[in-house]
Amino acid sequence: MRTIYFLVPDIDTTHKIVDELRAEGIPERHIHVLAKRDTPLEDMPEASLLQKTDFIPALERGALLGGTGGLLAGLAGLAFSGFVIAGGAILGAIMAGATIGSLGGGLMGMNVGNTKLKQFEEAIEKGELLVLIDIPRERIEDIKKKILKHHPTAEFEGMEPILPSGY
Template sequence: MRRIYFLVPEIVTTRKIVDDLLLAKIEERHIHVIAKRGTPLEDLPEANLLQKTDFVPAVQQGIALGGATGLLAGLVAVALPPASAVIAGGILLATTLAGAGVGSWVSGMIGMTIGNRRIKEFEEEIEAGKLLVLADVPVNRVDEIEDRVKQHLPQIEVMRTEPKVPAFP
């Protein structure tokens, strides 16, 4: 999946684009709309906390850093007291998993308090009244979906396409 970002000037056109994406068999859970605070989106699929914050990237970083830290702590624990290979393997596994768990939890909590880095570049336009539409589409359909959007707004330029999107948001 790839995430496509594009700005739309008003809600009427946004509704048409979202309807067209649904007709193109893009599930509603893969379409997210971000608007200025207080803008009524009515039946449009509003972006949730996972899209508006850095939660997912923070958890990914936390797992990597926490796991590495846990592994290093396990290596230190194994190196100090005399331990058998079975116990050493268990210690390494336990500390790595514990580090990854704690790292992902702490990073996730921090990530929820930080706005999405990828959306920050669109903040001025959103505050000016434009709507940001995020669409998660299969890699082989990116060009097709971009063309469908351009049918509604020929002057629209796809602002950004992410190389990969996590499967679970």
């Protein structure tokens, strides 16, 4: 899955795009609309904390750093305790480090706005809306062409890297 971005000039166009995406079979949980505070989105799906913050990237970084720290702690423990309990101790330290790191990283990421969305802040404050669509890679071009064909005022703003598969 990838997230593609469209900057849309008004709420009416955004509403039409969301309706077309639903008609294309894109589940509502994969459509996210980000607008200026107090903009009535009616029945359009509003972007959640996962889209508005750096929670997922921070979670991934925390797991990587925590797992690495756990590995180093496990190896240090191994140097002091000998090889008898090596496998279990290292595995336990890696798992504990990854768990603590991902929880800490995720919590810190929730307090940080999505760095990818910062470039759209000014446009959103002017009243434009940002539509984020999570779709499989093979549908990106088709959906992009349909939106731009039916709504020439919408601007394609790029795509985000791969999302976790269970998302």
